[in-house]
Amino acid sequence: MTMELAQQYGPKYQDPGGKEALKREPVPPQPDGRARSHRLLQGERQSLGLKANTEEYQSQSSEPTGSSKSSSEPSITKPLPAAPYHVLEKRQKRVIVYLISMAAFFSPLSSNIYLPAVDQIAKDLHVTVGAVLLSITVYMVVQGLAPSFWGALADSRGRRQTLIYTLTSYLIANLGLGLTPNFSALMVFRGLQAFGSSATIAIGSGIISDLAEPAERGGFVGVFSGMRMLGQSVGPVVGGTLTQFLGFRAIFYFLLILGAVVVTIIILILPETLRSIAGDGSVRLRGFLYRPVLPLLVDEPTGRTEADLGGRAAFSWAAVFQPLKSLLAKDVFVTLFFGSIVYAVWSMMTASTTKLFKEHYNLSNVQLGLAFVPSGLGCVVGSIATGVLLDHDYKKTEKEYRKRRKLPPSTKINPRDFSDFPVERARLRNLWWVVMLFIGTLAAFGFSLGTDIDLPFLLQFIISATATSVFNINSALVIDLFPGKSASATAMNNLMRCSVGAVGVGVTEPLLSLVGPKISFAILAGITAVFSSLAWAQSRYGMRWRMEREKKRDHQQAAV
Numbered sequence: 001m002t003m004e005l006a007q008q009y010g011p012k013y014q015d016p017g018g019k020e021a022l023k024r025e026p027v028p029p030q031p032d033g034r035a036r037s038h039r040l041l042q043g044e045r046q047s048l049g050l051k052a053n054t055e056e057y058q059s060q061s062s063e064p065t066g067s068s069k070s071s072s073e074p075s076i077t078k079p080l081p082a083a084p085y086h087v088l089e090k091r092q093k094r095v096i097v098y099l100i101s102m103a104a105f106f107s108p109l110s111s112n113i114y115l116p117a118v119d120q121i122a123k124d125l126h127v128t129v130g131a132v133l134l135s136i137t138v139y140m141v142v143q144g145l146a147p148s149f150w151g152a153l154a155d156s157r158g159r160r161q162t163l164i165y166t167l168t169s170y171l172i173a174n175l176g177l178g179l180t181p182n183f184s185a186l187m188v189f190r191g192l193q194a195f196g197s198s199a200t201i202a203i204g205s206g207i208i209s210d211l212a213e214p215a216e217r218g219g220f221v222g223v224f225s226g227m228r229m230l231g232q233s234v235g236p237v238v239g240g241t242l243t244q245f246l247g248f249r250a251i252f253y254f255l256l257i258l259g260a261v262v263v264t265i266i267i268l269i270l271p272e273t274l275r276s277i278a279g280d281g282s283v284r285l286r287g288f289l290y291r292p293v294l295p296l297l298v299d300e301p302t303g304r305t306e307a308d309l310g311g312r313a314a315f316s317w318a319a320v321f322q323p324l325k326s327l328l329a330k331d332v333f334v335t336l337f338f339g340s341i342v343y344a345v346w347s348m349m350t351a352s353t354t355k356l357f358k359e360h361y362n363l364s365n366v367q368l369g370l371a372f373v374p375s376g377l378g379c380v381v382g383s384i385a386t387g388v389l390l391d392h393d394y395k396k397t398e399k400e401y402r403k404r405r406k407l408p409p410s411t412k413i414n415p416r417d418f419s420d421f422p423v424e425r426a427r428l429r430n431l432w433w434v435v436m437l438f439i440g441t442l443a444a445f446g447f448s449l450g451t452d453i454d455l456p457f458l459l460q461f462i463i464s465a466t467a468t469s470v471f472n473i474n475s476a477l478v479i480d481l482f483p484g485k486s487a488s489a490t491a492m493n494n495l496m497r498c499s500v501g502a503v504g505v506g507v508t509e510p511l512l513s514l515v516g517p518k519i520s521f522a523i524l525a526g527i528t529a530v531f532s533s534l535a536w537a538q539s540r541y542g543m544r545w546r547m548e549r550e551k552k553r554d555h556q557q558a559a560v
Contacts, residue, residue, distance in 0.1 A: 085213040087281040093211045097220050099270055100204035101227035102262050103163060106170060106197040109231030110255060111139060112376075115354050116240035116368045117248040124248065125183045129355075130509060135190050136351060137506045142194035144498025150199030151491030154206055160272045161289040163203050167263040170196030174259060177252035198498075201228065202490035209479050210273035214414060214423075215394055218476055222387010225472050226380045232350075232464070233376020240369020268293045326492055331424075331538060331545035332481065336496040338534040339474035342435075343497040344504030345442065345524045346467040349460070350375060351505045356517060357456075360449050374457040378464030386469040389430055390476050397426035415480055419550060424542035427477040428535065431470070435532050438466035439525050446521030471497075481546065 086093070114121075114136070122129045154162040173193035180186045208220045242250040272278045272290040285291050327333050350372075357363050357371045398413045401421055415423045441462045448456040475493060482489035511520050 085280065086211050088211065090216075093220070094223070096211065096270065096273070097208060097224055098227065099266065100163075100200070100207050101224050103167060103266065104200040104204045104224065104228040105231050106167075106255070106259060106262075107143070107201055107231070108228060108379075109235040110170075110193055110197050111136075111143075112232055112235035112350070112372060113239035113251055113255070115351070115372065116236050116365050117243040117251060118354055119358075120243050120248050120365065121186070125186065127183045131183065133351065133505070133509060135187050137502050138187055139190050139194045140347070140498045140502035140505060142191045143198040144495045144502065146195045147199040147202040147491030147494045151202045151206070151489075154199075154203045155274070158272050158274045158277050158290060159203055159207050159210070160266075160270055160292075163200065163266060163270070164263065164289075166196050166199045166203070167259060167266070168196070171256060171259050171263065172196070174252045174256040178249050178256065180249075198494065199491070202494060204228075205475065205479060205490040207273050210275050210278075213412065214480060215398065215412070216391065217479070218390025218394060219387045221390065221472055221476055222384050225383035225387070225468065225475075229376065229379035229383050229468060231376070232379040233373050235376070236372030237369040240365045240367070244365040269295075271295070326482075326489075327496065329545070329549045331542045331549065332478070332492075334534045334538045334542070334545075335474055335477055335481075336493055337500075338531055338538075339470060339493070340496045340500035341528060341531045342438065342467055342470045344501040345528055346463065347501040348504045348508045348511075348524065349442070349445065349463060349521070351508050352512060352517075353460075355509075355512070356449055357453075361453055371457075374461040375464040378461040379468045381461075382465035382468035383472055385465075386472040389469075390427065390473065393429050394426045397422060397429070419547060420543070422543050423480045424477065424539055424546070427473055427480065428539045428542075431473055431535055431539070434466050434469045434473075435528070435535060438463060438470065439529050439532070441466070442528065443522050443525035446516075446518040449517050 088096075118129060118132045121127075122132045125132075150162055150166055153165075170193060173189050173196055176189035177186065177193065180189060204224055205221075208217060208224060212220050238254065239251050242248075242254060269292045271281075271292050272285055273281070277283070277290065278285060327336065353371060353375070354368055357368060363371060398421075401407075401413060401418070402409060402411055413421055415421050441459045445456060445459045445463060448459055475490065478489045478493050511523075515523075
């Protein structure tokens with residue numbers, strides 16, 4: 001390849017690698033010649049330090065070097081094709097997104113599969129319903145804290161091995177829950193279950209940012225969120241059915257078996273994607289922790305090695321607590337806190353479903369499981385629709401930005417390269433009507449209980465669809481605000497959501513007992529309306545706050 005580039009660019013081309021470049025491991029021929037040649041050209045060009053978009057060259061001359069004719073020839077600028085963000089085809093990326101969605105499926109599934117069994121668990125373990133609801137709060141607290149550890153590990157040591165570690169912890173927790181002899185053991189293993197399952201969402205978001213550039217990221221986020229949110233709908237149905245016929249312990253044996261299947265598939269075919277380790281997918285990696293057992297989703301990599309990218313970053317405990325420091329930034333805090341309010345309110349509605357529908361409609365365990373289906377379907381529909389909307393809004397904002405800056409239509413807009421690109425507007429431009437719909441249906445939900453059961457089901461569907469839209473919009477924006485640290489950024493998002501959500505779930509039972517469902521959900525709608533001003537502030541001032549934060553960071557790095 002070095003010889004080909006020397007012939008292409010003529011005498012002016014210099015090989016930075018010298019003789020060492022000739023020692024690189026040869027790349028075997030590939031069946032997809034044209035696509036593979038393009039990838040090799042880009043990878044070789046990057047490894048040799050050539051310019052990204054153009055390269056000056058002099059045409060080859062038959063005159064001796066140093067002749068006046070040769071030296072007087074004009075330089076010509078030859079455009080080179082833009083390097084792809086990642087060497088995998090979209091079809092291969094989609095398969096990986098499906099796979100990580102299966103892993104992330106366990107976080108909402110493990111949380112919601114438990115809800116229809118609350119009464120049965122209280123009876124079997126001889127505790128109150130309030131005590132069992134406390135275990136949900138414990139789950140949410142650990143769910144908020146754990147991704148900070150796993151996210152830092154995933155951003156330094158790699159996505160693949162971290163995902164294997166988390167799911168192994170999850171399997172151990174489910175085995176312990178199935179064998180639990182008392183309520184204390186249940187609380188401990190529920191915490192371990194949350195520790196193992198919650199980080200799959202952060203790691204999955206990190207993998208998507210590794211594979212997809214911002215303009216196509218929204219669609220993948222929508223698919224990822226939609227598939228994992230299936231747990232919101234199927235979890236309670238499965239949990240209610242298993243509890244009704246086999247007892248609540250069957251829930252955890254079911255999760256154990258399903259988890260074992262998914263972690264096996266991940267070990268077999270999921271490649272490492274962390275860009276500081278795998279680059280754009282063309283880096284040759286070694287070892288079980290980085291290479292899949294069956295490399296079905298990746299082409300044979302080039303001769304570049306991990307060392308060409310600087311190697312793996314060392315894991316640091318400081319990185320675990322870095323999300324807490326990031327929360328001090330105005331643009332980050334405003335975005336996450338509003339999303340956390342919506343998450344807390346939505347979690348309160350979900351946690352109260354078993355109690356409310358049993359009181360007003362006298363449902364069995366199986367029927368209570370089915371009562372969660374409208375909410376779960378709303379999550380799925382909201383996720384997929386928002387993914388499409390996010391891509392549309394981003395591309396529309398890109399087009400406006402290119403026109404204002406007079407940039408060529410083919411220019412790829414990445415907020416990392418164009419700091420004045422209004423990524424906040426790109427992500428939030430349709431948030432206003434989603435929030436208004438959420439507030440209106442939430443206020444009506446309490447008043448619908450006791451009427452025909454179809455009405456509260458419909459309202460739950462809309463509440464969950466709009467809430468999930470808010471979650472996905474926030475998630476996409478947070479990933480854009482922290483390029484290269486997407487797993488840690490998603491962990492920070494998760495920390496804020498689950499911390500506020502745990503408080504909300506903790507006060508659900510006292511609030512309903514004090515004022516009843518009508519007033520309770522009207523209050524929650526009012527709280528959401530008040531804090532929606534934060535979303536407006538982010539849309540209006542977010543870019544200025546972000547640029548101030550980045551300028552401050554650059555000054556600090558320059559001073560070191």
